[in-house]
Amino acid sequence: MDYVLSLLGPLAQGAAVTLKLFAITLALAVPLGLVLALARVSRFAPLSAAVNGYIWLMRGTPLMLQMLFIYFALPFVPVIGVRLPDFPAAVAAFALNYAAYFAEIFRSGIQSVDRGQYEAAKVLGMGYGQTMRRIVLPQTVRSILPPMSNETITLVKDTSLIYVLALNDLLRAARGIVQRDFTTTPFIVAAAFYLIMTLILTWGFQRMEKRYAKYDQ
């Protein structure tokens, strides 16, 4: 038991890195995903097609590859080439990748809103922006919460990929101790950390689902 307690400190440090990556990714990917989704449903075909291509690229290649590309290869790309330190490189890859997934979730939400809602807003004199912001998007929240919950939980666990950039996240911290002490206990403790994080997320999403269910009863 004392041994388990002694692991909490170092693993908490790893968990802090994991949580930091998780929070920053979420904060960037949600708004970016929303912008992408709006562009995707836009009637301006070139824009919609460009976003479609972007989503294909981001979903069609491994996140780890994207991370390695941004860290190692991006500095040598002409014009947009920039050398990012390891953590910002990871954040950039995660945000760009998750934005693509979020965009598809938002798009499905937007497209599930009945045509009649747009027509009602239009005959009341509301413009496209007002209609989206005040009528359509609020009504997508309920239907996108379950898939968002899914994707967000996946994000918590995907953060463990940053070990390839030698960042000390929760899993890498556990692995370090496993190799030092020749016991697998740190893995169990790390699993408990992940489970607690996802439990909190699950609980939070369930609360939100309840809150947004109120107007359907």
Added chain:
Amino acid sequence: MPNMTSDAPMIEARDIRKAFGANQVLRGVSLQLRQGEVVAVIGPSGSGKSTFLRCLNHLETIDSGHIAIEGETLVTTDAQGRCVYAPDAELRRICRKTGMVFQHFNLFGHLTVLENLIEAPMVVQGLSREAAIARAERLLAKVGLSDKQGNYPARLSGGQKQRVAIARALCMEPDIMLFDEPTSALDPELTGEVLRTMRELADERMTMLVVTHEMGFAREVANTVAFMDQGELVAARPAADFFADPGHERARAFLRHML
């Protein structure tokens, strides 16, 4: 006939044509509405009456023809046969003279009854929340739903939803009300309350264009009955005359079938 003092008709539609692909749904429909006039548009399903109504407030675009609302041109067709709509801002301003009620209500599900009413006055007309609420409360009292203002639409009956939808449209203070089969989605026992609200509106001399299957409403409330069939407006007469004799064989057959 109701008052004919104003010079421009409230709605003037001339030779409206519209096709969905190869399907010619409107084959040159013309209609005029004067101030305070109630026109019922009747006809079999697929006759183009809803499409015609939806062209009048730009929910559908027309292929050719001319539409003016209170003398202001919404769309016209030039000498080369090109259909020219007013610029966007102008279009929206002109369309705001009309309010519309849909068959399926289309209330905003995430907003309460009161919020449904005050949304557009605040967002579009820039009314203060207090002024919008005052207006909304007056209209909810008028349609008999003051006690429902905090409810979400999902909690209302179909008849209540449609009365809220009417109040919501009126909350923008339109000069003309367009009704697209307002009772067709309702259980028969709920149509009465909606028709009563519409009748009251007609009594206040609101200009109304009503696409409907309610022959009773057409006969008792409408000044003019227009009959559409296969994309054409084949007969339009004062209501009493129409029901005595629509003056057209297809209209006669339709009436025999409906009455």
